[in-house]
Amino acid sequence: MNLYNTLTRKVDEIKLLNPPTVTVYTCGPTVYDHAHIGHWFTYIRMDTLIRTLKANGLKTNWVMNITDVGHLTSDADEGEDKLEKGAKREGKTAWEVAAYYTDEFIESMNELNILEPDHIVKATDHINDQVDLIKVLEQKGFTYVISDGVYYDTSKFPRYGDFAKLDIDEQQAGKRVELNPEKKNPTDFALWKLSPKDSKRDMEWDSPWGKGFPGWHIECSAMSMKYLGDTLDIHCGGIDHIPVHHTNEIAQSEAASGKPFANHWMHSNHVMVDNQKISKSLDNGITLEDVKAKGYTPLDLRLHVLESNYRSQSKFSWESLASAKQRLLEIQAMAVLRYQAKPESSDYVSFALSDVPKEVLNMLNNDLNTPSVLAYLSDVVTQLLTVGIEGDMVDHFEDMLAGLDELLGLKLLEIKDIDSDIRELVAKREEARLNKDWEEADKLRQALLDKNVAIEDKATGPQWRWVAVR
RNA sequence: GGCGCCUUGGCGGAGUGGUUACGCAGAGCUCUGCAAAAGCUCGUACACCAGUUCGAUUCUGGUAGGCGCCUCCA
Numbered sequence: 001m002n003l004y005n006t007l008t009r010k011v012d013e014i015k016l017l018n019p020p021t022v023t024v025y026t027c028g029p030t031v032y033d034h035a036h037i038g039h040w041f042t043y044i045r046m047d048t049l050i051r052t053l054k055a056n057g058l059k060t061n062w063v064m065n066i067t068d069v070g071h072l073t074s075d076a077d078e079g080e081d082k083l084e085k086g087a088k089r090e091g092k093t094a095w096e097v098a099a100y101y102t103d104e105f106i107e108s109m110n111e112l113n114i115l116e117p118d119h120i121v122k123a124t125d126h127i128n129d130q131v132d133l134i135k136v137l138e139q140k141g142f143t144y145v146i147s148d149g150v151y152y153d154t155s156k157f158p159r160y161g162d163f164a165k166l167d168i169d170e171q172q173a174g175k176r177v178e179l180n181p182e183k184k185n186p187t188d189f190a191l192w193k194l195s196p197k198d199s200k201r202d203m204e205w206d207s208p209w210g211k212g213f214p215g216w217h218i219e220c221s222a223m224s225m226k227y228l229g230d231t232l233d234i235h236c237g238g239i240d241h242i243p244v245h246h247t248n249e250i251a252q253s254e255a256a257s258g259k260p261f262a263n264h265w266m267h268s269n270h271v272m273v274d275n276q277k278i279s280k281s282l283d284n285g286i287t288l289e290d291v292k293a294k295g296y297t298p299l300d301l302r303l304h305v306l307e308s309n310y311r312s313q314s315k316f317s318w319e320s321l322a323s324a325k326q327r328l329l330e331i332q333a334m335a336v337l338r339y340q341a342k343p344e345s346s347d348y349v350s351f352a353l354s355d356v357p358k359e360v361l362n363m364l365n366n367d368l369n370t371p372s373v374l375a376y377l378s379d380v381v382t383q384l385l386t387v388g389i390e391g392d393m394v395d396h397f398e399d400m401l402a403g404l405d406e407l408l409g410l411k412l413l414e415i416k417d418i419d420s421d422i423r424e425l426v427a428k429r430e431e432a433r434l435n436k437d438w439e440e441a442d443k444l445r446q447a448l449l450d451k452n453v454a455i456e457d458k459a460t461g462p463q464w465r466w467v468a469v470r
Numbered sequence: 471g472g473c474g475c476c477u478u479g480g481c482g483g484a485g486u487g488g489u490u491a492c493g494c495a496g497a498g499c500u501c502u503g504c505a506a507a508a509g510c511u512c513g514u515a516c517a518c519c520a521g522u523u524c525g526a527u528u529c530u531g532g533u534a535g536g537c538g539c540c541u542c543c544a
Contacts, residue, residue: 371491
């Protein structure tokens with residue numbers, strides 16, 4: 001498959017180190033607050049990547065980290081630890097905060113039908129791995145110690161900043177944030193932060209350098225290399241990670257191993273709300289709970305994400321979410337045709353059912369072109385809703401739905417049939433209609449609508465669909 | 471100040487050197503007992519100014535506007 005590679009700045013064919021296995025690492029959440037739709041855009045896109053890789057016959061080994069320690073409120077390694085800050089805010093320990101938001105995150109992943117990563121790894125479970133990696137860097141001369149911790153000396157890594165095309169000398173580091181005067185270079189970052197002498201942290205560990213906690217960047221390098229080896233196939237993350245987090249990961253990992261850290265880098269662009277980025281400081285984060293409270297399902301949001309390309313700066317609005325919901329309802333109306341097979345169809349569709357998932361896969365293989373997938377699907381849906389499904393087509397039709405579900409995660413095959421009561425109402429209405437008892441027929445149609453079922457009278461008989469699918 | 475990206479019809483959003491993507495919303499029509507979240511049709515979109523070209527929304531240069539990163543952040 002072809003995928004844009006931040007490393008080369010062009011669409012590359014993905015080359016694997018050990019086919020048919022593909023190793024993927026995704027920078028996961030920092031679990032100190034609710035995830036917002038920006039996170040979900042990113043993780044749904046990662047999920048689409050994984051689904052596409054699997055559909056290509058590859059065996060995925062997917063690692064996602066949970067940052068539950070060490071992520072400071074400033075990437076310049078100043079400020080508070082987010083977990084400790086969250087703990088103060090909520091009157092809990094940092095451990096409790098982390099556990100709460102980790103559980104919530106995983107529950108939301110399930111609701112959004114994001115596949116479960118092969119390994120979900122917590123930073124706090126891998127302190128030793130991180131300490132070991134820092135030791136290696138220390139032995140190789142990439143570190144120095146100052147009063148508040150162990151730092152990586154970026155001047156020792158000549159390629160530092162190449163990945164993000166950073167012109168270090170031109171950066172105005174420190175313009176907006178006070179720099180630690182002990183740091184040798186503005187871009188140097190903490191590998192191990194020492195606990196303050198006058199206070200005890202909820203989370204702290206012993207280390208050769210003293211009691212403290214790991215820097216934010218070291219966890220991804222340590223866990224990635226532990227589970228996936230020195231070099232991995234695809235590293236994913238939000239686009240904001242390019243200049244700092246991923247730049248630092250590369251510096252640490254490649255300095256330690258002497259090998260390329262990742263062959264392919266995929267970055268999800270941001271989603272804008274009211275033409276602005278979602279951020280803590282603007283307090284404009286819409287959560288999955290907010291989405292559900294407005295009457296939308298997690299799958300509505302999922303479809304909305306598929307409507308845009310992961311590389312473009314996308315926009316979120318309630319209006320476009322409503323649009324996505326309508327679009328999904330049409331697709332879902334097609335899916336329940338499998339319960340409504342007819343003796344014969346009035347016409348033919350212009351495609352083979354078995355080709356539909358293949359066609360979708362082709363589009364996904366082209367740099368995850370999900371908008372084109374939906375355009376194509378729209379044609380498929382329209383034709384099938386017009387023509388209907390014949391009895392001997394049901395197996396092929398269900399295979400098609402299964403193929404689409406694997407790729408798009410829309411749970412089309414999980415949509416329930418109407419129960420016997422509703423089926424009876426449908427039959428009664430049709431009977432009344434045939435008897436030209438229009439009043440009764442319309443009454444029954446309304447009764448069905450109250451049960452979220454809409455009826456369309458086709459030449460071949462009534463066809464139902466759900467008007468709200470949970 | 472430095473670096474990078476973007477600008478498509480009311481909204482979202484693909485794509486292409488010459489031929490209507492697609493969806494939502496809107497308008498008209500059709501089927502229908504009436505309907506339909508059904509079907510069909512429509513709006514004659516590609517920021518602006520130059521250049522290259524037989525021909526540019528698509529390439530090049532510039533202008534304007536927006537956004538992102540260099541704080542937090544997916």
